[in-house]
Amino acid sequence: xxxxxxxxxxxxxxxxxxxxxxxxxxxxxxxxxxxxxxxxxxxxxxxxxxxxxxxxxxxxxxxxxxxxxxxxxxxxxxxxxxxxxxxxxxxxxxxxxxxxxxxxxxxxxxxxxxxxxxxxxxxxxxxxxxxxxxxxxxxxxxxxxxxxxxxxxxxxxxxxxxxxxxxxxxxxxxxxxxxxxxxxxxxxxxxxxxxxxxxxxxxxxxxxxxxxxxxxxxxxxxxxxxxxxxxxxxxxxxxxxxxxxxxxxxxxxxxxxxxxxxxxxxxxxxxxxxxxxxxxxxxxxxxxxxxxxxxxxxxxxxxxxxxxxxxxxxxxxxxxxxxxxxxxxxxxxxxxxxxxxxxxxxxxxxxxxxxxxxxxx
Amino acid sequence: xxxxxxxxxxxxxxxxxxxxxxxxxxxxxxxxxxxxxxxxxxxxxxxxxxxxxxxxxxxxxxxxxxxxxxxxxxxxxxxxxxxxxxxxxxxxxxxxxxxxxxxxxxxxxxxxxxxxxxxxxxxxxxxxxxxxxxxxxxxxxxxxxxxxxxxxxxxxxxxxxxxxxxxxxxxxxxxxxxxxxxxxxxxxxxxxxxxxxxxxxxxxxxxxxxxxxxxxxxxxxxxxxxxxxxxxxxxxxxxxxxxxxxxxxxxxxxxxxxxxxxxxxxxxxxxxxxxxxxxxxxxxxxxxxxxxxxxxxxxxxxxxxxxxxxx
Numbered sequence: 143x144x145x146x147x148x149x150x151x152x153x154x155x156x157x158x159x160x161x162x163x164x165x166x167x168x169x170x171x172x173x174x175x176x177x178x179x180x181x182x183x184x185x186x187x188x189x190x191x192x193x194x195x196x197x198x199x200x201x202x203x204x205x206x207x208x209x210x211x212x213x214x215x216x217x218x219x220x221x222x223x224x225x226x227x228x229x230x231x232x233x234x235x236x237x238x239x240x241x242x243x244x245x246x247x248x249x250x251x252x253x254x255x256x257x258x259x260x261x262x263x264x265x266x267x268x269x270x271x272x273x274x275x276x277x278x279x280x281x282x283x284x285x286x287x288x289x290x291x292x293x294x295x296x297x298x299x300x301x302x303x304x305x306x307x308x309x310x311x312x313x314x315x316x317x318x319x320x321x322x323x324x325x326x327x328x329x330x331x332x333x334x335x336x337x338x339x340x341x342x343x344x345x346x347x348x349x350x351x352x353x354x355x356x357x358x359x360x361x362x363x364x365x366x367x368x369x370x371x372x373x374x375x376x377x378x379x380x381x382x383x384x385x386x387x388x389x390x391x392x393x394x395x396x397x398x399x400x401x402x403x404x405x406x407x408x409x410x411x412x413x414x415x416x417x418x419x420x421x422x423x424x425x426x427x428x429x430x431x432x433x434x435x436x437x438x439x440x441x442x443x444x445x446x447x448x449x450x451x452x453x454x455x456x457x458x459x460x461x462x463x464x465x466x467x468x469x470x471x472x473x474x475x476x477x478x479x480x481x482x483x484x485x486x487x488x489x490x491x492x493x494x495x496x497x498x499x500x501x502x503x
Numbered sequence: 504x505x506x507x508x509x510x511x512x513x514x515x516x517x518x519x520x521x522x523x524x525x526x527x528x529x530x531x532x533x534x535x536x537x538x539x540x541x542x543x544x545x546x547x548x549x550x551x552x553x554x555x556x557x558x559x560x561x562x563x564x565x566x567x568x569x570x571x572x573x574x575x576x577x578x579x580x581x582x583x584x585x586x587x588x589x590x591x592x593x594x595x596x597x598x599x600x601x602x603x604x605x606x607x608x609x610x611x612x613x614x615x616x617x618x619x620x621x622x623x624x625x626x627x628x629x630x631x632x633x634x635x636x637x638x639x640x641x642x643x644x645x646x647x648x649x650x651x652x653x654x655x656x657x658x659x660x661x662x663x664x665x666x667x668x669x670x671x672x673x674x675x676x677x678x679x680x681x682x683x684x685x686x687x688x689x690x691x692x693x694x695x696x697x698x699x700x701x702x703x704x705x706x707x708x709x710x711x712x713x714x715x716x717x718x719x720x721x722x723x724x725x726x727x728x729x730x731x732x733x734x735x736x737x738x739x740x741x742x743x744x745x746x747x748x749x750x751x752x753x754x755x756x757x758x759x760x761x762x763x764x765x766x767x768x769x770x771x772x773x774x775x776x777x778x779x780x781x782x783x784x785x786x787x788x789x790x791x792x793x794x795x796x797x798x799x800x801x802x803x804x805x806x807x808x809x810x811x812x813x814x
């Protein structure tokens with residue numbers, strides 16, 4: 143099912159939760175709503191589900207072109223997985239999964255045996271056949287999560303919505319479930335939207351990432367696009383770890399990392415990711431000098447904390463063998479040259495910089 | 504329990520301060536126990552005080568009620584409680600308790616659902632109002648009912664012209680009792696409903712359940728033990744209500760006397776054994792509901808415990 147979100151706004155008292163949101167989600171897509179807490183992503187998900195409504199007259203939700211903004215929740219046929227699963231505590235795993243089918247038995251014209259059959263099939267799908275008579279409090283976090291998924295899928299929804307689906311799980315289970323969810327999504331051919339504040343999760347799982355901030359959409363794009371071509375300082379800083387520098391525009395060049403302030407009027411923000419630095423003992427190409435504060439080996443990488451001439455602290459990450467060749471210690475001065483930079487002037491619009499002109503010391 | 508643990512040095516400090524050094528730890532080891540380091544005379548005094556207090560104010564009267572009831576033998580006891588007037592009083596008490604039970608369960612559920620699951624303007628005021636019957640003297644409640652429904656009250660003329668009788672009749676007694684016990688069910692449920700939030704209800708609605716289905720399949724099962732607890736509390740209180748009922752009943756023998764009123768009548772007529780016999784019935788009801796309450800509370804706590812871990 144295709145979902146169109148047309149100009150949705152939502153306020154809670156004076157707080158603007160959503161401000162004129164436009165978004166189209168295609169059939170079969172897996173979309174991540176990514177943002178810090180309070181960015182409005184959960185509110186948007188709840189409005190798609192029908193658990194909440196936009197401010198009167200301010201926006202529409204269309205399913206396959208049909209206006210469902212004020213259609214009752216029960217008739218939307220949506221699968222929803224809550225952050226804390228919201229399993230029915232007094233029901234067994236089987237009863238939880240069967241609930242939707244039992245409630246809609248008459249409408250769907252289902253026999254009891256058909257319900258049992260379908261629930262068993264779903265429990266097989268989520269690998270919980272042996273737990274059908276357990277109660278939710280007898281299950282682990284990952285198992286509860288899968289029960290919640292099976293329950294949501296039982297009514298054969300066209301749309302699957304997930305609110306921080308892996309938030310309450312430990313890292314290992316989280317990775318397993320991510321891969322499993324992606325596979326499930328592709329097999330069933332659902333249209334899925336999930337909310338997360340974890341950029342790794344969004345980048346790894348989603349076809350498209352919608353980055354949200356303060357009730358607005360900052361950027362929509364594939365994981366590659368938002369990671370490599372962020373369109374604002376917010377997105378740059380929110381996705382992946384990044385160093386932030388004060389910079390100055392001079393002609394077509396960007397100056398940063400240096401002590402001498404050339405022109406206050408052309409101030410800019412410069413971002414460089416830690417792994418995009420080349421670190422050498424001698425000046426070569428575009429770059430600037432910095433002093434090593436400390437270093438730490440993380441697996442095959444070495445993380446170096448540095449201080450630039452401008453007094454700004456930043457982090458670089460290089461391969462371990464490069465670090466060994468460098469033979470530098472804390473206190474040594476090294477020459478760092480960024481291979482890639484992202485630059486925004488203070489009005490936050492991107493500045494195009496030619497690779498050859500990008501840095502100065 | 505961490506709060507009761509004491510380290511070796513603590514223990515020694517306490518022991519030496521009352522001159523009984525180390526008698527509590529013969530092996531010289533560290534004692535981890537949930538009781539005071541030593542039984543000094545203050546602990547004895549305080550414990551003794553509590554025992555004496557409980558004995559005088561609770562246990563002794565309880566014994567006296569039953570002793571007095573059986574003073575003139577089992578036959579008098581049986582005669583007293585099988586007296587036609589006593590039987591009528593029992594019948595009326597049960598009728599009133601049952602009506603109040605239905606009224607307050609419905610009201611309590613509705614109020615708790617509304618106040619516990621929704622946020623709206625004036626919510627605080629309504630929550631406070633629900634507690635009003637507890638803070639107002641039952642006699643005042645009785646008088647208010649007489650003022651409204653009595654022959655010369657606001658609604659008196661209307662009621663009389665339609666042949667309806669509330670004051671000095673069963674409806675008045677039900678109203679008075681219902682008013683006094685109004686908060687009991689609601690107060691048990693509101694905190695529980697608040698704590699449980701609305702996620703499970705939302706999940707049920709998303710799965711296609713209508714309002715009644717959500718209530719009966721999801722909301723009610725989650726609060727059933729607290730509800731039962733509130734109902735027991737309400738019934739026990741309803742059977743024993745005296746003040747408000749006394750004002751509105753008119754004490755018409757065999758017609759508008761409930762058990763507590765019947766006890767009073769017997770007592771005023773110096774029929775002490777009969778009075779205590781009927782009183783012992785009321786006491787018995789109280790004891791049974793106390794046991795039921797305790798059991799229910801334990802079940803409710805057990806059922807609630809894993810719930811919080813699920814989050």
